[in-house]
Amino acid sequence: MPPRGADDDYVGENEAIPEEEEDFLDDDDSGDEFQNLTPLPRLGRPGLRAKASAPAAQAKGKDSTKPKGKAKDAGYSWEATYKRSWDNVHEDESGSLEGAVRQMIDGNKRKRVMRDVAPVQRGIIRHLVLLIDLSSSMLEKDMRPNRFELTLQYAKEFVNEYFDQNPIGQLSIVGTREGIAERIAQMGGNTIDHVSALSNKRKLEPRGEPSLQNALEMARSSLAHLPASNSREILAIFGSLTTCDPGNIHDTIATLQKDQIRVSMVSLAAEVKILKEVCTKTGGSFSVALNEGHFRDCLFELLPPPAVEGPKRKAGGQADGIEASSVVQGVDLLQMAFPLRLPAHSEPTLCACHSKLKGSGYLCPRCGSKVCDVPTDCPVCGITIVMSTHLARSYHHLFPVSNWVAVGWEKVDEKSCPRCFSCAIPFPEKPGHANAAMNGAAAGKNKFNGTATSAAATSAAKKSTGAAKDDSGLAPSSRYACLKCGNHFCLECDAFVHENLHVCPGCC
Ligand SMILES: [Zn+2]
Ligand SMILES: [Zn+2]
Ligand SMILES: [Zn+2]
Numbered sequence: 001m002p003p004r005g006a007d008d009d010y011v012g013e014n015e016a017i018p019e020e021e022e023d024f025l026d027d028d029d030s031g032d033e034f035q036n037l038t039p040l041p042r043l044g045r046p047g048l049r050a051k052a053s054a055p056a057a058q059a060k061g062k063d064s065t066k067p068k069g070k071a072k073d074a075g076y077s078w079e080a081t082y083k084r085s086w087d088n089v090h091e092d093e094s095g096s097l098e099g100a101v102r103q104m105i106d107g108n109k110r111k112r113v114m115r116d117v118a119p120v121q122r123g124i125i126r127h128l129v130l131l132i133d134l135s136s137s138m139l140e141k142d143m144r145p146n147r148f149e150l151t152l153q154y155a156k157e158f159v160n161e162y163f164d165q166n167p168i169g170q171l172s173i174v175g176t177r178e179g180i181a182e183r184i185a186q187m188g189g190n191t192i193d194h195v196s197a198l199s200n201k202r203k204l205e206p207r208g209e210p211s212l213q214n215a216l217e218m219a220r221s222s223l224a225h226l227p228a229s230n231s232r233e234i235l236a237i238f239g240s241l242t243t244c245d246p247g248n249i250h251d252t253i254a255t256l257q258k259d260q261i262r263v264s265m266v267s268l269a270a271e272v273k274i275l276k277e278v279c280t281k282t283g284g285s286f287s288v289a290l291n292e293g294h295f296r297d298c299l300f301e302l303l304p305p306p307a308v309e310g311p312k313r314k315a316g317g318q319a320d321g322i323e324a325s326s327v328v329q330g331v332d333l334l335q336m337a338f339p340l341r342l343p344a345h346s347e348p349t350l351c352a353c354h355s356k357l358k359g360s361g362y363l364c365p366r367c368g369s370k371v372c373d374v375p376t377d378c379p380v381c382g383i384t385i386v387m388s389t390h391l392a393r394s395y396h397h398l399f400p401v402s403n404w405v406a407v408g409w410e411k412v413d414e415k416s417c418p419r420c421f422s423c424a425i426p427f428p429e430k431p432g433h434a435n436a437a438m439n440g441a442a443a444g445k446n447k448f449n450g451t452a453t454s455a456a457a458t459s460a461a462k463k464s465t466g467a468a469k470d471d472s473g474l475a476p477s478s479r480y481a482c483l484k485c486g487n488h489f490c491l492e493c494d495a496f497v498h499e500n501l502h503v504c505p506g507c508c
């Protein structure tokens, strides 16, 4: 695509906006959550741009299926109507807000915990290139404080979370600006290196046009040589509507397909055909960030390792002829080495990866060469070097804890345990019992079971006449049951087990 001043085209059209309309917009903004920030004159540009790209936003698949009102709520920040955060909160009978607020927080927590637990083969040895657009379009302020700052902040969180969830995964970071691609961080498994590379804002300052093709080629060069057992992915955060490419990008897409590199993208502006095409053709996902929160969700959706698809193996099986089905079911074995860790005070020797004199490090058990960090591929013999603990921590992706079900009041009887199985905090009592108890003196003073829960319980009891749980998946009885062991847990433990522990305390 030829380089083009994305904004300049639009400014001409919109210069005709009468002053009053600008003023009106200004007034409209004054009551919302950004009121402490400087008002419109600087908002002018994103505002103009909003008008220009609004049709593009409407044309998006996701939006067009949504009901109108909902689209309004979840729209771009510039499309949002006069929104007060306190409108969502309603008082309960006693005039307290505590119950309503608590329910909102709990609802979000529960939503996060529910995930797909279908058993699929996942590529846990991941190699991911994080590709960040550093063009001048990243200075747009449609996301606060601006796209660039927000992207760096989320990218840092992403890197931390990525290594936490994929301890034997590796990551590298590539940026693109002024028509070229530059490597920001080398492929490796060291969180600190990557985060410090992303913290250097001055070095990453956005300018010029991005080049999607150059960036994809650079990313491909660091992934193409990897063995087939590794999953190769590119995750691009793209803010620009244009790209400045030296050649035919369709050739690049074809080579990406051939090398089985999956490209996923989060666009911060609008849906651009070529960006979407790259993703669909390589089997990745494409999403357009509607606002700050949605941007984060789009990014963090890509944290769990992707399911490994079968087509390539199927093709191989068919080529072999007879045992096609067994080949599809079969599992590839792969060699891994558990290194010997050298103590920090050992005699300094040269490492094989950087040729630096260092005391600490890891010895490859096959060839005896020394590397600085694990996980990595041995630079001498090529074997994958991982710590056994890392391998064990990756295990939970393959055997996730099943989702726990919300328990309705009708399933709670005298036999059910009055306390959470894992943290032993007592559950709220059944409504009938609760009323009796509340006739006693200080029902609201109890630290955990106080006004919040009793209020929530009464309002929940009203709702629960029809269904055992409401839309948010919250249990009226505050109990969540593991289907395997049948124990009841509280919401806090539900979140902790599914997000951090990855093993049910009742089953093990
Ligand atoms: Zn080294
Ligand atoms: Zn080696
Ligand atoms: Zn608990």
Ligand SMILES: [Zn+2]
Pocket (backbone or CB within 6 Å): 482, 483, 484, 485, 486, 487, 504, 505, 506, 507, 508
């Ligand atoms: Zn269990």
